[in-house]
Amino acid sequence: MTIPTSNAAATLEAADVTAAPPPESSAGKSGDGRSPGKLAWRRFKRDRTGVISAYVVIFFFVVGIAAPLIAKLYGKDPYTTYGQNDTSLLDDFGSPVLPNGGISGDFWFGIEPGLGRDVFTFLLYGIRNSLLIAAATTLLVTVIGIAIGITAGYLGGKTDYLVGRVIDILLAFPSTLFFIAFWPVLLSILVDPEENTPVWLTVVTLISVMTAFGWASIARLLRGEVLALREREFVEAAKVTGASPARIIFKELLPNLWTPILIQATLALPAYVTAEAGLAFLGVGLTSPTPDWGVMIQRGSDVYQSDITFMLFPGASMVIFVIAFNLLGDSVRDALDPKTKR
Numbered sequence: 001m002t003i004p005t006s007n008a009a010a011t012l013e014a015a016d017v018t019a020a021p022p023p024e025s026s027a028g029k030s031g032d033g034r035s036p037g038k039l040a041w042r043r044f045k046r047d048r049t050g051v052i053s054a055y056v057v058i059f060f061f062v063v064g065i066a067a068p069l070i071a072k073l074y075g076k077d078p079y080t081t082y083g084q085n086d087t088s089l090l091d092d093f094g095s096p097v098l099p100n101g102g103i104s105g106d107f108w109f110g111i112e113p114g115l116g117r118d119v120f121t122f123l124l125y126g127i128r129n130s131l132l133i134a135a136a137t138t139l140l141v142t143v144i145g146i147a148i149g150i151t152a153g154y155l156g157g158k159t160d161y162l163v164g165r166v167i168d169i170l171l172a173f174p175s176t177l178f179f180i181a182f183w184p185v186l187l188s189i190l191v192d193p194e195e196n197t198p199v200w201l202t203v204v205t206l207i208s209v210m211t212a213f214g215w216a217s218i219a220r221l222l223r224g225e226v227l228a229l230r231e232r233e234f235v236e237a238a239k240v241t242g243a244s245p246a247r248i249i250f251k252e253l254l255p256n257l258w259t260p261i262l263i264q265a266t267l268a269l270p271a272y273v274t275a276e277a278g279l280a281f282l283g284v285g286l287t288s289p290t291p292d293w294g295v296m297i298q299r300g301s302d303v304y305q306s307d308i309t310f311m312l313f314p315g316a317s318m319v320i321f322v323i324a325f326n327l328l329g330d331s332v333r334d335a336l337d338p339k340t341k342r
Contacts, residue, residue, distance in 0.1 A: 043335040050331025056324035060317075064128040071125070074108075076118045078125045078291045082107075083116010090116050093306075101309025109313050113303045117289075123313055125291035127321075133207055134272040140211040142265050145218030150249055150257070152219070153226025163223070170216035176278075179209060183284045199290050206285045210272060218264045222257060229253055259336040266329035270322045277318060293318050 044050055063070070071077055083090040089097060094114040096102030101110030101119065109119035152163035186205060191197045229235060230253070238248050273293070279285040280294025281301075288295050293314055300311025 040335045044331060047331045047334065049327055050335070053324040053328040053331065056320065057328055060127060060321050060324075061131060063124060064131045067121075067124040067128040071121045074121060076107075076121050078117060078122040079289060081115045081117055083111055083114070086116075090114075095303075095306055101307050101312075103309070110309050112299070112310060113307050119310060119313060122291045122296065123317065126293045126296055126314060127317065129203075129286065129291055130273055130276055130293040133203060133276050134269050136207050137210045137214060137272045137276075138265055138269045140207065141214040141268060142218060142261065144211065144215040145264075146222060146254075146257075146261060148215065149219035149222030150226050150253060153223040154230055154245065154249060154253065156227070156230075160223070160227075163219070167216045167220045167223075170213055171220070173213065175213040176275075178213070179279055179284050180282060182209075199286070202286060202290075206276065206279070210275065214268070214272070218261070218268070221260055221264060225257055225260060226253055229256055262336065263329065263333045266325070266332050270325040270329075273318070273325075274322060 076082070083094075083096075089102060089111055090113075091097050096111050096113065096116075098104055098110075101113075103110045107118055107120065109123060111117065112119060112122065148163060152160045186209075187197055187202075190201060190205070235248060235252050238252050243251070276285060277292070277294035277297060280287070280292050281298040283298075286292040286295055288299065296314035297311060297318070300308075300314065304311045
C-alpha cells in the first residue's frame with residue numbers, strides 16, 4: 001500500500017525536527033554570552049579610549065596605595081627638609097642650586113624651594129591622600145544617595161515631597177562658600193584654638209562635610225528613576241504576590257538602577273578630587289606639611305615665577321588623572337547604555 005504524499009511529507013518533517021537541535025537550546029547556549037553585563041564589557045573593551053583611561057586610573061591608584069613602599073625603595077620621605085639639612089642643595093634665596101627645580105639622580109622630581117623637601121615622595125603621598133579622601137567621599141555619597149533616593153521614590157507622598165525639598169536646598173546651596181566660612185568655626189568647636197588640629201580629624205571632617213552636600217545629586221536622579229519604575233508591571237506583580245517593600249527594592253528596583261549608579265560614581269570621583277584640591281588651595285582642608293595635590297599646587301603658585309618645576313608635576317599629574325577618569329566615566333556610560341553614545 002502506498003503512503004499518501006501528505007503523510008510522507010509529515011513524516012519527513014517530523015524526522016527533521018527530531019534530528020535538528022531545537023532553536024531554544026542554541027539560544028540558551030549563547031544566552032550567557034549575551035547577558036547585559038557581558039555585552040557591556042564587550043562594548044567597553046572595544047572602546048580604546050576607555051581601556052587606556054582605565055589603565056591610567058589603575059596606575060594612579062596603585063601608586064597611591066603603594067606610596068610607602070615606593071618611598072622606602074626610593075630612600076626618601078615627604079617630610080624631611082633635605083634642603084635645610086644640606087645647604088649645598090639650595091642657594092641664598094632658597095631656590096634649588098641645580099637647574100629644573102633641582103632634578104638629579106638623588107631627587108628625581110627635584111626639591112621644594114625654601115624647605116627642600118623631596119618632590120617625588122611628596123607627590124606620591126599627595127596622590128595617596130587626595131585619592132583616599134575622594135574615594136571615601138564618593139563611596140559615602142553613593143550609599144547615602146541610593147538609600148535616600150530609592151526610599152523617597154518608592155514611598156512617595158509626604159516623604160517624597162520632604163526629601164525633594166531638602167535636595168533642592170542642598171543643590172542650590174553655595175557649598176564652596178560654606179566650606180570656607182564654616183571650616184574655621186567647625187574646627188574651633190572640635191579642637192582647642194591653641195592646639196594643632198590632628199590630620200585624621202581634618203580628613204574625617206572634610207569627608208563628612210563634602211558628603212553632607214554631595215549626596216543630593218545622585219539621590220535626585222535615583223528618585224526620578226524609581227518614580228518611573230514603581231509603576232511598571234513587574235513591580236505591580238511583585239506587590240500582588242505579597243512581596244515586602246524591602247524585597248521589591250532589592251530584588252526588583254535596585255538591579256535596574258546599577259547603570260545610573262555606576263555612571264554617577266565614575267563621574268563623581270574626579271569631581272571630588274578637584275574639589276578637595278581646590279579647598280586645600282584656598283587653605284580649607286589639608287595644609288602643609290601634609291602631602292596633598294592641592295597643597296602642592298598652592299605652594300607652587302607662590303614660587304612658579306622663579307621655579308615652575310615644583311608646580312609642573314602635581315599640576316600635570318592631576319590633569320592627567322582627572323581627564324582619564326572623566327573619559328573612563330564616559331566610556332562606562334556608553335558601554336552600559338549605548339543609546340547615550342554620541
